[in-house]
Amino acid sequence: MSLPSSSLTQIIEEYIAQLLEENEVGEISLRRKDLAERFGCVPSQINYVLRSRFAPENGFLVESQRGGHGYIKVIQLTFNNCDEEVVHLADLVGNAITEQESRKLLVNLQNRDVISPRERLIIEVALRSQEENGRSLFDVSPYRRDLMRAELLKKILTSLALG
Amino acid sequence: MSLPSSSLTQIIEEYIAQLLEENEVGEISLRRKDLAERFGCVPSQINYVLRSRFAPENGFLVESQRGGHGYIKVIQLTFNNCDEEVVHLADLVGNAITEQESRKLLVNLQNRDVISPRERLIIEVALRSQEENGRSLFDVSPYRRDLMRAELLKKILTSLALG
């Protein structure tokens, strides 16, 4: 329970969120410099807001271009699949999940058309890659790998659910 | 607050893209001088547009000839089989790739309908997760993170192209 603390970050976040709401396409373009001026802060503050609030884990995509006519585009992805269900599934993943369990879960999601075969493929490759790195590069213990697998899986599933 | 104005480059890009669309063969011929005149710019601006927008990584080839009856031909690439595409994609990623570059590549692939927005989102989450782990959990050097990013990206894109 937090009191109405309004950090600059939060204010900027709300501003961008509102722009996104007003624009029905769910996509807006900004100038970093202008935004920074409007809120009387340093430009890199905008990057912080984007990184911490409009991350892919939260269902957003950010595109940008430097130099002349530079811009920052924030895209809010909106999917029509049953959000509630996916969130519930993220709960189901829990703190730790084995490779076997995760595979079963993904098969299940695909069978129920929550994710496409291609999406499942991407997720499996990502999980597998993390597993490999953890095992042979960083010498992560099996249980800790299960923790990390759960983390990644939840991030991906919630990113799909949000929107 | 002013919205980002579109650049000359973008306008010329759209013009060429439209010509390509109208022409079924996926191949058009241009006169550099005429184009430059039409858009009131210096001829080398056209080269810039071609280099930055119609490069191989964007799925195009450019051929040209100087002298009398000179021309510039823009050709849209198509792949005959999966393997070709895999090789091409792996080539684009290379051994190492920065966060910025990978983001640009994904935007590109989505624009070309090689991947869907959802797929792009999942991939970004996976890349970001690996980046975070590498940075704060395993203390991986920036360059090594670029290597790992390239590895993961190639694995994912390859799996998609082959699947």
Added chain:
DNA sequence: TTATTCTTGACTTATACTGACCAAAATTAT
């Protein structure tokens, strides 16, 4: 206190555009 999140600014990198100079192919003059 300790850990996390926020904020800042110095430094780095990327993009757009121009213009001067270079290179090649076709045409014309010798």
Added chain:
DNA sequence: ATAATTTTGGTCAGTATAAGTCAAGAATAA
């Protein structure tokens, strides 16, 4: 035929603009 001329396009370096990164210090939460 050959050389000169004309017609194209190519390259590169410079200038201006705008965004990204990183790390350290400040503020806030636990």
